[in-house]
Amino acid sequence: MALIHEPDAPAASAGESMEAFFNGLWNQNPVFVQVLGMCPTLAVTNSVRNALAMGLATTFVLVCSNTLISMVRKLVQKQVRIATYILIIATFVTIVDYLIKAISIPVYKALGAFIALIVVNCIILGRAEAYASKNSVGKSMLDGLGMGVGFAFALTCLGSVREILGAGSFLGIPLFGPNFQPWVLFLLPPGGFLTLATWLLIFSAWKARSKRKTEVLEEIAA
C-alpha cells in the first residue's frame, strides 16, 4: 500500500515527483482502486457536466489542502492534526462553493449539498493524513493533483456511460437523434451502482491481466 510513508522522505527527484502524480491517476486511483469517495461518485455522476464539475471542485480542494497541510505539517501538534486538516479543507470547500455559485447556477443546483460534503470526502482527508502530513510541499501538491485528476477521470467515466445511456447525449449534446430510447434507469441511483460495478469489474480485470503479463515477462527474463 502506498498509503504508508516514512515521515519526511528525503527531497524527491523529478522522476519520483511524477510517480506521485501518476500514482493517484492510475495505480492508486481513488475510485477504481481505493474505492473511496463513493458518495459523490454515485450521487452526482448522472451527467458528464455534473461529474466534471464535481471532479474539478474536488481536485481544487485536494491540491490546495494538500499544499497547505504539507506547509504547516511541522507546526501542527499531533493531537489536533485532524481538526486542523478539517479546518483547512473546509476553508477551501467554502471557496469552491462560492466559485461554483458565481460561475454557474444550474451546476450549483445540480450538485446541491454535495459541494459542501467535499469537506468530509474521505479522499481528501485520507491524502492529508497519509501523504501531505509526511511529504514535501511539491510532492504533496503533485499527489493532490494526481488524486484529483484520477477522481475527475473516474467520475467522467461513470458520468459519460450514465448520460449516454440515460439521456442519449454527451455534455448535453444529443448523440443519436430523437428516435433514441433513453434508459431512464441509468439516471436513477441504481444506474449509478450498476455503472460503478461495471467499471470496477473492467478495471480490475484489466489490472489482473497486466499483472499476469508482467509476471510472465519476468519469468521469461529470469
Added chain:
Amino acid sequence: MIMRNVVYALLPICAFSVWLFGISALASLAAAVASCVLTEHLICRIGGRPATVGDFSAVITGLLLALTLPPGFPLWMTAVGGLIAVGLGKMLFGGLGFNVFNPALVGRAFLQAAFPIAITAYTPAMAVNRFLEFIPTTLTLPFAQPLVLTEWIQRVRVDAFSGATPLTMQKFDHAATDVMPLFLGKTAGSAGETSALLILLCGAYLIARKFMDWRIPAAMLSSAFVVSAAFYLAAPAQYPNPLFVLFSGGLMLGAMFMATDMVASPVTPLGVWIYGGLMGLITVIIRFLGGLPEGVMYAILLGNAVSPMIDNLTQPRIYGARKKEAAKA
C-alpha cells in the same frame, strides 16, 4: 428433472399467450429464452466454469421473463432483460442455487426502471391478424424508441379497448372488469398472466408431482384475498372486490411460478407461510395504496430479500433440545 417439469408446466401458458396475442408473443418468448441461455453460456465460458446451460434453469427464467412482459414489448428490450436476469440476477451471485432473488423478476425490475413507458404499453387480446403480423412495437430497432400504438390498436381491436389492462382501468378509471373473463383469461395484460384458470391448473400439476411447495401460493393468495377483503368491506365503492384482486394482474403467475423459486424462498414450514403471507400483503398494499397499478413483482422481490431472515427466525427446535429460558434456569 424438476426444472424440466417446470418448463413443461409453463408450456400450456406459453401456448395460450401465443393464441391470445399472436406471433409477437411467440417472438418475445423466443427472444427471452435465447438471450437467457446465451448469457449463461457466455458467462460460463468467460469465467471458465463448467457449462450449466443443460439444467434448464435459464430456459425457465427466459420463459417467465417473457410471460411477465407486455406481448408487444420490443424484442431488443426483451433481450436486454434476459441478459440482466441471468447475468445480474443469477450468474453474478454464483449461478443456480446462489441467487438471492428470482432472476426473471430481477430482469423485469430492471426493464421496468429502464423503460417505464414501453413496459406499460399493452395491446388488446384476440387482435385481428395476430397470427399474420407482428405488433408494430415488437420489431423496434435496437436502441430505438417503440412506436405509439394508438392508431394500430384502433385498427385491430375486436371490442372497446382503451389500451389498459383490467388493473389499470380499475386503478385510474374505477372501471370494473367482470371476474369471469379475468378467470378465463381473454383480457389484455402481460403475455402470460391473463388466465388464472390455466395458471392454477399448471401449478396444480407441479404441486401434484411434489415439485413445488403448495404452501407458498396458498399463503400468498389467501393473504392477498383476506387483506383485500378487509379493504373491500371497509370501503366497497373505493376498492375492487377480493376476487378481482386474485384473478387480475400477475398475482396468480407470480404466486405459482415466481414466489416458489426454490433458491430464493425460505425452507422452514412456518417460514414459508410467513413469506407467502408477507408477499400477499405487500401486493395488495402496493395495488391499493401505492402509485402503481400492479405490485406483485416488488412484493416477491421484497419477499426474496427477507427470506433468509425468515429462515433464521423460524428454525425448528431440535428434538431433545431445551428452550433457552429453561436452559438458563
